[in-house]
Amino acid sequence: MPPAEGEFRSAPLLGGAQLSRDYATKLVSLRQLPGRSCLNPSNLRADLRRLASNHRWTWDTESAQLLGTLPGSGPGMHPVSVVDAMTDDQIGALAADEQFCKGLAHQLELLDALAASAPPIVAYCSPEFGISALVPQYSGGLGVLAGDHLKAASDLATPLIGVGLMYSNSVFHQVIQEGHQVETHRRIEPAGIGAEDTGVEVHVPFPGRDVYVQVWSMWVGATRLLLLSTDVERNSDDDRGITDYLYEGTSQHRLEQEMILGVGGARALRALGFEIKVHHLNEGHAGFLALELIDRVIENGDLDAAVNGARQGLVFTTHTPVPAGIDRFHRDVIGSYLDRWTTHWDISPDELWALGRDPEDDHRFNMAAFCLRLSGAANGVSRLHGEVSRDMFSGVGIGSEIQHITNGVHARTWTSPQVQDLLDDALGAEWAAGDHESWDRVDAISDDSLTSTRRIGALRLADLVNSSTGHKLDPDALIFGFARRFAPYKRATLLFRHMDRLEALLADNERPVHFVFAGKAHPADEPGKTLVAQVAAFAESSLARDRFTFLPDYDMDKAGVLVQGSDVWLNNPIRPREASGTSGEKVALNGGLNCSILDGWWAEMFDGKNGWGVPASPHQDPGERDLEESNNLLTVIDQIAEEYHHGRPIFLGRIRHAWRTLGPQVTAARMVRDYEDRIYRPALDRTSS
Numbered sequence: 001m002p003p004a005e006g007e008f009r010s011a012p013l014l015g016g017a018q019l020s021r022d023y024a025t026k027l028v029s030l031r032q033l034p035g036r037s038c039l040n041p042s043n044l045r046a047d048l049r050r051l052a053s054n055h056r057w058t059w060d061t062e063s064a065q066l067l068g069t070l071p072g073s074g075p076g077m078h079p080v081s082v083v084d085a086m087t088d089d090q091i092g093a094l095a096a097d098e099q100f101c102k103g104l105a106h107q108l109e110l111l112d113a114l115a116a117s118a119p120p121i122v123a124y125c126s127p128e129f130g131i132s133a134l135v136p137q138y139s140g141g142l143g144v145l146a147g148d149h150l151k152a153a154s155d156l157a158t159p160l161i162g163v164g165l166m167y168s169n170s171v172f173h174q175v176i177q178e179g180h181q182v183e184t185h186r187r188i189e190p191a192g193i194g195a196e197d198t199g200v201e202v203h204v205p206f207p208g209r210d211v212y213v214q215v216w217s218m219w220v221g222a223t224r225l226l227l228l229s230t231d232v233e234r235n236s237d238d239d240r241g242i243t244d245y246l247y248e249g250t251s252q253h254r255l256e257q258e259m260i261l262g263v264g265g266a267r268a269l270r271a272l273g274f275e276i277k278v279h280h281l282n283e284g285h286a287g288f289l290a291l292e293l294i295d296r297v298i299e300n301g302d303l304d305a306a307v308n309g310a311r312q313g314l315v316f317t318t319h320t321p322v323p324a325g326i327d328r329f330h331r332d333v334i335g336s337y338l339d340r341w342t343t344h345w346d347i348s349p350d351e352l353w354a355l356g357r358d359p360e361d362d363h364r365f366n367m368a369a370f371c372l373r374l375s376g377a378a379n380g381v382s383r384l385h386g387e388v389s390r391d392m393f394s395g396v397g398i399g400s401e402i403q404h405i406t407n408g409v410h411a412r413t414w415t416s417p418q419v420q421d422l423l424d425d426a427l428g429a430e431w432a433a434g435d436h437e438s439w440d441r442v443d444a445i446s447d448d449s450l451t452s453t454r455r456i457g458a459l460r461l462a463d464l465v466n467s468s469t470g471h472k473l474d475p476d477a478l479i480f481g482f483a484r485r486f487a488p489y490k491r492a493t494l495l496f497r498h499m500d501r502l503e504a505l506l507a508d509n510e511r512p513v514h515f516v517f518a519g520k521a522h523p524a525d526e527p528g529k530t531l532v533a534q535v536a537a538f539a540e541s542s543l544a545r546d547r548f549t550f551l552p553d554y555d556m557d558k559a560g561v562l563v564q565g566s567d568v569w570l571n572n573p574i575r576p577r578e579a580s581g582t583s584g585e586k587v588a589l590n591g592g593l594n595c596s597i598l599d600g601w602w603a604e605m606f607d608g609k610n611g612w613g614v615p616a617s618p619h620q621d622p623g624e625r626d627l628e629e630s631n632n633l634l635t636v637i638d639q640i641a642e643e644y645h646h647g648r649p650i651f652l653g654r655i656r657h658a659w660r661t662l663g664p665q666v667t668a669a670r671m672v673r674d675y676e677d678r679i680y681r682p683a684l685d686r687t688s689s
Contacts (some may be wrong), residue, residue, distance in 0.1 A: 041095035045083060048094075051107050052079035053194040054219040056114070058132045059151055059412040061420070063110075066103050070094075075557075078134040080194045114154070114222035120161035121277045122680055124149060125265050125286035127257070128246055129164045131220055133557040135193045136170035136186075137227070139246050140485050140520075142319055144556065145582060146282055147220070148410035152668035154221030155433070158676060161274060163265040163286070165257060166190055166216050166227035167246050174520045174532075174553045179540075181532045183523050185245070190216050195227060202267040204260055207336040211239045211256075213264040215272070226272075228264045248523060252333050258367070259337060262288030278683040280675075281316045281375070284327055284367030290314060290374045291341055301346045307355070307374060312686040315679050316375040318368055318402070321388045321579050322489075327367040328358055334365050359395040372398040376686055377679050379403040381580040383604040388576050403678060406601050407580040408434075408671035414586040416460075416564040422453045431663060434670035439663040442656045450652060454567075454591050461565025464551070464558065465516060469539075471549045473514050478644045480595075480637070481566030481587065483518040483554055486528040486535075489577040492517065493534050497630035499543075505634070506547045511641040516566065518551040518558060563587045568612075568640055571596035572633055574625075575616055576603075585666035591655050595636055597629070605665055610658035612636050 048070070057063040057079065067079040071090050094100050128143030129135075129150065138144060146162070153160040172183035190197070195216040203210040212235050216227040230242040242256045266289045269276050279289055290310055298306035320326055335349070342349045356370035372378055372393055379402060380386035386404025393402065411432035412420060423431045426445045431438040458475035465473040473479070484490050495502050495515075505513055517535050521528030532550075539550040551558060563569070563586040571584055571594070578600035585601060588594060594611035596602045606613050614636055617628035643651050664670065 041092060044091050044095050045086070047104060047108060048083045048086075048091075049080060050111065051104065052083050053196070054111055054114075054221065055131050055135070055194060056111070056154070056219075056221040058220075059410060061412075061417050062103075063107050066100070066107060069100070076134070078193055081192050084192075117154075117157050117222040118159040120159045120224065120274055121684070122158070122160040122280060123163055123265070123269055123274070123276045123278070124153075124160055124280045124282060125163045125261065125289060126282035127165060127261055127285040129162060129225060130556055131218075131225075133555040135218075136188065136555075137164065137167055137193075137246070138556075139171050141582060142283060144559075145407055148408070148413065148582075148668040149282075149672060150220045150223045150225060151410040151413060152408075152672040154223040155669060156672055156676075157222060158672055160223060161269070161276075162220070162223065162225035163261070163269065164225065164227050165243050165246075165261055166195065166214075166229040166231075168229065168231050168241075168244050171246050172520070172523060176532075176536050176550070176552050179533050179537050181521060181529050190227070190229070194218055198226075198272060200268060200271045201232065202264055202271050204263045204267070205340045206239075206256070206259070207340065209239075211235060211242065211260065213260055213268070215268045226265070226268055228260055228268060230260060251329060254327065255329050255334055255337065258285050258327070259288050262286045262290070263292045265289055266292035276313075277687050278313045278315060278680050280679070281314070281371055283317065283319050284371045287316075287367045287371040287374075290370070295341070295344070298345050303345065303347050303351050311374055311376045313683050314375045315683055316371040316378045317381065317405075318372075318378065318389055318393075319381055319579050320368070321380075321385055321392065321577050323360075323392065328361070328364040329367075331363045331365065338365075368393070369396045372396050372402075376683055377403070379405050379679065382406045382601050384576055384599065385579040388579075405671060405674045405678065406604065406665070407582050407585070408666050408668040409582050409585045409589065410668040411589055414560060414563060415589050416457055416560075418453050418456045419564070419590050422449060432667065432669065434664045434667040434673075436664045439660050442659045442663075445656070447649075447652055450591065450655065457561075457564040457590060458567075459565075461516065461561050464561045464565075465549050468551055468558075469549055471539075471546055473516070473549065474512060477512040477514045477547070478641055479565060479567045480513060480515045480570055481562050481568070481592075482515065482570040483551075483559060483562055483583060484571075484581075486519045486521040486531045487525065488527045488531065489574045491572050491574065491626065492519065492531045494572045494626060494630045494633060496534070496538065497627055498634055501631075501634045503543055505637065505641070506543070506545045508641070511645040513547060513637075513641055515548045515570075516551055516562060517549070518554040518562060520554055559583070559586075563592065564590045566592050567644065568592065569594050569596070570633075571599075571602065572614060572629065573597055573599050575599040585662070588658055588662045588666055591659065593640075593654060593658055595633075595640060601666070605662055607661055609654065610661045611654070612640060 052067055057067055070082050072085050073082045126146040128138040130138035130144035130147040150162050168188055169185040170188055172185055175182045195218045198215045198217045200215040202213050211230055212232045214229045214232050218225045231240050242260055281287055293310035294306045297309040338352055342352050355373050356365040358364040358366035380389040383404050386402055389402045427438040427441050462473040462475050465471050486492050521532050536550045538544055539548050566587055569584045569587040569592055575597050576599055581600040584594045597614045615632045617625040619625040
């Protein structure tokens with residue numbers, strides 16, 4: 001019988017891999033080895049590059065600290081670039097440093113242990129992966145979730161491999177000029193972010209031609225990530241630019257990227273010799289992978305039989321609760337791309353079109369509908385989102401009911417080193433894996449330890465605010481954080497609907513508060529960019545009293561500082577449009593509290609005491625709804641300020657209760673175990689039957 005939802009287990013992992021607890025024990029024992037006293041100087045650069053190329057340093061503090069001692073390292077520098085820039089004299093000096101060499105030897109032994117993991121049998125396909133701010137191949141929550149999925153898979157020894165695209169230009173940097181968002185990009189060299197050329201090249205059929213795809217490889221602990229690029233010499237200039245930017249360009253450009261990701265991804269996995277049993281589509285962007293799976297089994301034009309065969313090992317996660325968030329391609333755009341497949345299979349174009357037909361528009365190919373009709377299992381990313389998805393896709397005619405697996409976050413990526421030390425000492429190392437028994441020991445943490453550890457995060461946030469904006473943030477003020485994509489439904493300006501109440505909060509010297517807002521709008525989202533301008537303008541106005549800050553150019557590094565330093569995290573989307581959300585989960589692990597509309601993950605995990613729920617409005621009129629919910633939010637914020645400044649023991653008790661109730665639920669380790677039990681294992685059973 002599979003474990004209950006969120007239950008910590010030590011059952012054997014997929015493919016006969018080590019038990020998760022035994023695996024962790026092995027890593028701990030390796031850390032205790034004496035290590036080699038020195039390394040061969042002639043190999044030291046290669047050894048350092050090997051350590052720098054494996055992005056385990058994004059969550060392992062020991063390897064991060066060791067790489068941080070390299071000459072030339074600093075903010076914005078990928079460790080690989082640092083190693084490559086070192087002189088021979090600098091390498092020689094390190095080779096003579098016995099303490100450094102022992103530390104490096106430890107790390108290489110750990111990498112050797114990770115390399116012994118089972119070969120992948122699950123492929124996790126996503127258009128973006130948020131591994132680190134130094135690997136700018138992500139845009140927002142979908143990519144950060146994908147990166148956390150890979151990291152948790154590494155921790156749990158899950159035999160999984162990631163597949164994505166290698167964008168030749170970074171996701172945009174945000175600059176505020178004259179109060180408005182301006183976007184800039186920089187060129188990305190794969191080798192400079194720790195990617196290696198596999199030497200494998202595949203091709204993808206396009207109308208009248210084949211497009212060639214170079215396959216790059218990157219390591220995330222024990223998990224490998226393949227990244228596909230069309231920047232290949234034998235492609236035309238236009239085709240070389242297919243993988244240029246993430247989520248920018250025309251509908252046709254987006255279509256071509258998704259063909260490369262799906263079809264190219266499936267072919268890259270096979271070309272590299274991986275025997276993948278389960279293909280996991282993280283949103284519909286990789287859905288064309290199904291075309292390749294069908295192509296491998298179709299016989300005599302029998303599409304139905306081929307679809308049934310491909311379906312057994314194909315699983316799909318939907319992340320959108322609104323139809324507008326789904327990729328839909330008009331027949332005039334996509335038709336010629338599908339024709340190469342239908343001609344090759346000797347079937348009618350209408351047969352393939354039926355699999356992706358939009359339930360509301362016969363002239364559009366709906367990627368979510370296509371994935372749902374072709375997948376053996378599907379899930380939303382929170383309990384509420386599962387309900388919304390079942391209703392939203394009720395007319396699609398899918399083969400299995402949409403489940404839900406609530407998103408989680410990679411604990412050691414998102415908690416500060418100080419919080420990790422505090423939790424390791426009081427709870428034991430298994431808190432990061434979502435072990436209930438570990439989290440039940442939070443009462444062992446004293447008020448003084450909790451307060452001093454939390455204050456370190458506030459001080460670090462104060463430094464970031466000052467260096468980025470010139471604003472002064474009092475670390476003893478009640479700090480509210482808000483950071484997310486500036487889409488209109490997330491309502492970044494909801495507080496402004498009752499400006500008089502907001503101004504009174506900001507002017508209260510007996511109960512000082514400070515709001516720190518951050519986030520970007522998509523370059524083509526003019527309403528979102530208007531919201532950015534409004535928030536940025538208010539932050540610089542006299543009304544803000546230097547207690548409201550907009551932090552520009554939000555990325556994973558700034559996110560880490562913000563979630564670690566905020567006392568309370570705000571989230572006020574229009575319910576139920578927040579599929580899950582994960583930023584508040586990161587705050588919870590750091591000992592911050594959540595104040596949110598009951599949407600996404602918070603709708604199922606809020607218990608009345610582990611944070612605050614903002615009452616929703618019954619009004620159907622958007623203006624009346626926003627006015628009432630803004631008032632409700634400000635009322636709750638006022639209550640929080642009173643408790644924080646005049647009821648400190650109650651506030652600290654609420655933090656402990658939040659840790660006890662949320663800690664086991666919000667980790668990516670729990671999430672990946674849920675995927676193993678409810679999605680991957682059943683898919684493996686289907687493919688082997």
